[in-house]
Amino acid sequence: MTDQSYPYIINQGLWNNNAALVQILGLCPLLAVSNTVINSLGLGLATTLTLVASNATVSFIRRWVRPDIRIPVFVLIIASVVTIIELAMNAWFHELYLILGIFIPLIVTNCTIIARAESFASKNAIIPSIVDGLFMGIGFMAVLVILGAMRELVGFGTLMSHADLMFGEIGKSMTIQPWEQYTGYLLAILPPGAFLGLGFIIAIKNIIDKRRSRKVQKVVVSEPEMA
Amino acid sequence: MSLLRHMTISAVLLGLFAIVGTAMVALIHDATAERIAANHRAFLLKSLHILVPPEQHDNDLFTDVITVTNKDLLGTDKPVRVYRARRNENPVAAIINAVAPDGYSGSIELLVAIRYDGTLAGVRVVKHKETPGLGDGIDASRSDWILAFNNRSLTVPEKKGWAVKRDGGIFDQFTGATISPRAIVNAVYRSLLYFDTHKDELFEKPSMPTEVKAS
Numbered sequence: 437m438t439d440q441s442y443p444y445i446i447n448q449g450l451w452n453n454n455a456a457l458v459q460i461l462g463l464c465p466l467l468a469v470s471n472t473v474i475n476s477l478g479l480g481l482a483t484t485l486t487l488v489a490s491n492a493t494v495s496f497i498r499r500w501v502r503p504d505i506r507i508p509v510f511v512l513i514i515a516s517v518v519t520i521i522e523l524a525m526n527a528w529f530h531e532l533y534l535i536l537g538i539f540i541p542l543i544v545t546n547c548t549i550i551a552r553a554e555s556f557a558s559k560n561a562i563i564p565s566i567v568d569g570l571f572m573g574i575g576f577m578a579v580l581v582i583l584g585a586m587r588e589l590v591g592f593g594t595l596m597s598h599a600d601l602m603f604g605e606i607g608k609s610m611t612i613q614p615w616e617q618y619t620g621y622l623l624a625i626l627p628p629g630a631f632l633g634l635g636f637i638i639a640i641k642n643i644i645d646k647r648r649s650r651k652v653q654k655v656v657v658s659e660p661e662m663a
Numbered sequence: 664m665s666l667l668r669h670m671t672i673s674a675v676l677l678g679l680f681a682i683v684g685t686a687m688v689a690l691i692h693d694a695t696a697e698r699i700a701a702n703h704r705a706f707l708l709k710s711l712h713i714l715v716p717p718e719q720h721d722n723d724l725f726t727d728v729i730t731v732t733n734k735d736l737l738g739t740d741k742p743v744r745v746y747r748a749r750r751n752e753n754p755v756a757a758i759i760n761a762v763a764p765d766g767y768s769g770s771i772e773l774l775v776a777i778r779y780d781g782t783l784a785g786v787r788v789v790k791h792k793e794t795p796g797l798g799d800g801i802d803a804s805r806s807d808w809i810l811a812f813n814n815r816s817l818t819v820p821e822k823k824g825w826a827v828k829r830d831g832g833i834f835d836q837f838t839g840a841t842i843s844p845r846a847i848v849n850a851v852y853r854s855l856l857y858f859d860t861h862k863d864e865l866f867e868k869p870s871m872p873t874e875v876k877a878s
Binding site: 497598620 | 677681684685688691692694695698699702792797838839
């Protein structure tokens with residue numbers, strides 16, 4: 437069993453091993469749904485919930501699953517978890533379900549979930565697995581929301597439109613329209629816009645990482661002189 | 664351990680997980696089915712009242728309902744619900760739960776409300792799987808597009824006008840999505856045709872026994 441500290445797990449999920457930016461996993465839902473902030477937020481939340489539930493379950497049964505049947509078992513667990521979440525939402529959060537309903541089945545196609553089950557939850561205790569699922573999910577959601585904001589801003593000229601679908605009446609006042617009479621730019625809303633947007637975000641992350649590592653190198657180089 | 668024994672244990676384990684997983688889903692399904700049906704019913708009644716406001720009729724829309732079947736005009740070979748609004752026993756409007764079978768991603772379920780004089784009281788999309796941000800403008804909560812049907816009829820506009828603008832009609836399509844609006848325009852027109860030829864029969868047929876589960 438590998439033993440990893442929580443700050444390390446959190447950092448992995450949010451930045452160093454971000455599901456969308458570094459592992460480039462879950463592209464299907466990521467690119468399909470990220471055309472507005474609200475859509476992104478909805479799918480991000482549902483994905484995070486699925487990740488936490490599936491990681492917890494996989495970690496719980498990890499001692500009984502033999503290596504040669506682990507993948508079908510993980511698929512079974514993930515499919516069951518997603519179906520249960522969909523049914524429960526339909527019953528108890530009907531208003532929210534009416535908006536997110538079509539995105540929930542998409543979560544099954546997100547490879548991040550099986551990747552976390554295989555590479556983390558099947559080797560770690562329950563609590564670290566839940567933390568890993570939570571922060572992998574938040575990292576994924578953050579990228580989704582940023583991409584959604586970029587595409588919505590360029591494509592429709594708004595931010596947070598239709599927020600009332602998720603937050604109720606208060607949401608109506610949350611919509612921001614920075615420019616008057618913006619007619620929209622269709623490319624941003626279509627799938628190519630999603631690829632371009634994701635490319636930009638990955639590039640920005642790489643620039644930040646490079647700057648950081650250069651700083652670290654400088655410190656290392658300058659240290660002997662100071663000593 | 665022999666290979667056969669190893670394989671048997673794996674197969675049994677996998678089978679067990681399948682049984683447990685399926686049982687969990689079945690259990691949750693059983694526990695939620697009633698609530699989901701009730702939610703669906705409440706939501707449906709709310710949508711019916713948007714099309715035919717409560718003050719325009721005095722009967723119970725949810726029980727004054729029949730099912731009819733007409734694959735060519737109503738878009739599905741399954742029975743289609745028709746809710747009937749009456750005032751003092753006189754027909755006011757019929758709301759047909761028609762289907763547009765040719766949406767971009769599968770069928771689109773509609774409520775088409777037609778007044779007794781053959782004009783449209785309104786149309787709403789009940790269920791659809793169209794692309795978010797593109798085709799989902801057919802949903803009244805996303806855009807006002809569907810309101811363009813209000814007060815139209817078989818003669819307003821004439822047959823040629825019952826199409827999206829790209830096909831030479833009078834109805835808008837969306838940027839990047841023509842298929843969803845086209846499917847709905849055609850489905851609404853077919854519902855009007857159906858109403859025109861079956862009007863009296865629709866209001867005379869006795870309603871179905873109550874306590875019907877919403878699908």
